[in-house]
Amino acid sequence: MSEVSLVLRSTRVVTPDGIRPASIAVTSADGRIAAVLPYDAEVPPGARLEDTGDDVVLPGLVDTHVHVNDPGRTAWEGFWTATRAAAAGGITTLLDMPLNSLPPTTTAANLRVKREVAGPKAHVDTGFWGGAIPGNLKDLRPLYDAGVFGFKCFLSPSGVEEFPELDHDRLGRALAEITGFGGLLIVHAEDPHTLAAAPQRGGSDYAGFLASRPRAAENAAITRLIAEARRLGARVHVLHLSSSDALPLIAAAKSEGVRITVETCPHFLTLTAEEVPDGATEFKCCPPIREAANQDALWQGLADGTIDCVVSDHSPCTTDLKTPDFATAWGGISSLQLGLPAVWTEARRRGHTLADVARWMSTAPAALAGLTRKGAVEAGRDADFAVLAPDASFTVDPAALQHRNRITAYAGKTLYGVVRSTWLRGARIAHDGTLAEPAGRLIERNDPSAG
Numbered sequence: 001m002s003e004v005s006l007v008l009r010s011t012r013v014v015t016p017d018g019i020r021p022a023s024i025a026v027t028s029a030d031g032r033i034a035a036v037l038p039y040d041a042e043v044p045p046g047a048r049l050e051d052t053g054d055d056v057v058l059p060g061l062v063d064t065h066v067h068v069n070d071p072g073r074t075a076w077e078g079f080w081t082a083t084r085a086a087a088a089g090g091i092t093t094l095l096d097m098p099l100n101s102l103p104p105t106t107t108a109a110n111l112r113v114k115r116e117v118a119g120p121k122a123h124v125d126t127g128f129w130g131g132a133i134p135g136n137l138k139d140l141r142p143l144y145d146a147g148v149f150g151f152k153c154f155l156s157p158s159g160v161e162e163f164p165e166l167d168h169d170r171l172g173r174a175l176a177e178i179t180g181f182g183g184l185l186i187v188h189a190e191d192p193h194t195l196a197a198a199p200q201r202g203g204s205d206y207a208g209f210l211a212s213r214p215r216a217a218e219n220a221a222i223t224r225l226i227a228e229a230r231r232l233g234a235r236v237h238v239l240h241l242s243s244s245d246a247l248p249l250i251a252a253a254k255s256e257g258v259r260i261t262v263e264t265c266p267h268f269l270t271l272t273a274e275e276v277p278d279g280a281t282e283f284k285c286c287p288p289i290r291e292a293a294n295q296d297a298l299w300q301g302l303a304d305g306t307i308d309c310v311v312s313d314h315s316p317c318t319t320d321l322k323t324p325d326f327a328t329a330w331g332g333i334s335s336l337q338l339g340l341p342a343v344w345t346e347a348r349r350r351g352h353t354l355a356d357v358a359r360w361m362s363t364a365p366a367a368l369a370g371l372t373r374k375g376a377v378e379a380g381r382d383a384d385f386a387v388l389a390p391d392a393s394f395t396v397d398p399a400a401l402q403h404r405n406r407i408t409a410y411a412g413k414t415l416y417g418v419v420r421s422t423w424l425r426g427a428r429i430a431h432d433g434t435l436a437e438p439a440g441r442l443i444e445r446n447d448p449s450a451g
Helices: 079-088 108-121 137-145 168-180 192-197 206-212 215-232 244-255 266-270 292-304 339-349 354-369
Strands: 004-015 018-027 033-037 048-051 056-059 061-066 091-096 125-128 151-154 184-188 235-238 259-264 385-395 414-424 427-431
Touching: 004 033, 004 354, 018 056, 018 354, 056 354, 061 079, 061 339, 061 354, 079 091, 079 108, 079 414, 079 427, 091 385, 091 414, 108 125, 108 137, 137 151, 137 168, 151 168, 168 184, 168 215, 192 215, 215 235, 215 244, 215 259, 244 259, 244 292, 259 292, 259 354, 266 292, 266 339, 339 354, 339 385, 339 414
Parallel strands: 004 048, 004 056, 061 091, 091 125, 151 184, 184 235, 235 259
Antiparallel strands: 004 018, 018 033, 056 385, 385 414, 414 427
């Protein structure tokens, strides 16, 4: 304990063994947790004590689904603003999606561009997914060797021309290639044929938009993905699940040993189709926010383990792209800074604990990406923490957000859970809304310091 430089103390620390009073000893050399000690343990000589009182210490959140859009579409977002929003929201690690930036992360050369841009701007630890698109099969292994955590593909149009979807044959070839070197494919699972057959009408009516993205599109795509994963013995992950109808399919696949994991998002767990006003396209995303009964089933899927994790799918845009027409408005929810309080507000109402929230939003996403030094408050892990006042509430003011474009479906909502501070490898990077200078590292799948 001679190298301990910091002791973080709380009456409520979320550990793998439950929530309990504890003192967390952090080493100065590498910013890792040396030990989780009894609450009243003696502070080692020379160490600084930070007592958070009754505020809860959670493991820093890991968000594996963030569209930073940098470089190329930095008017939409950027590494500086996105990672500041992450830090303000208790997120200490994020993985950037391969599309909506120019260039997309579909070659090793493009990955180098992305890393050069991100390096000096990252307030939190930042890694990257690669992209699987038509024509880049030969680029997948070099991208993997260069450190991406896996590969994203679409089964229906992505909305940007530089990142086309994979048809059935290309999906099989890409998945076979990725499985050959032990990689992970993460999938936007909506079936294009089902979408094409759905009623398509423009306008400000949310019910019309919802009908254009039916649950059947997700169900068909997930059925196909499960079949391919079963055939190839592949590891696959379903992105942003919104259709509760797919839960029995996923549960059955898991029970038979198919290597499939699933995420959902704060907006699917906290917002409902019934509450979306006409023309309020800040609520538009694909797949869409669905009905309250569907939301209840998603929460049950989280509770029983069919859904593994909760991540943001932060997909921002400029204000002008959120036109009142649901058919033409950009589809994406900006929630990077608000995910923890949004989920906690609904979780507490439904009888879940902060230990559950930490599992869904930190431990499970870290496991998905293979980040063995993230995701838990225990010895040997990085000293990444979110300090939360769980019973304090606030009303969402878009002007207080760190996002570049402060458009949010949560505007005016009262949420529980105020993030008092965020810590990255033992350094406080956010405190009561004040952000420190960038201290994040760029992390890679094959970097021992990341895993």
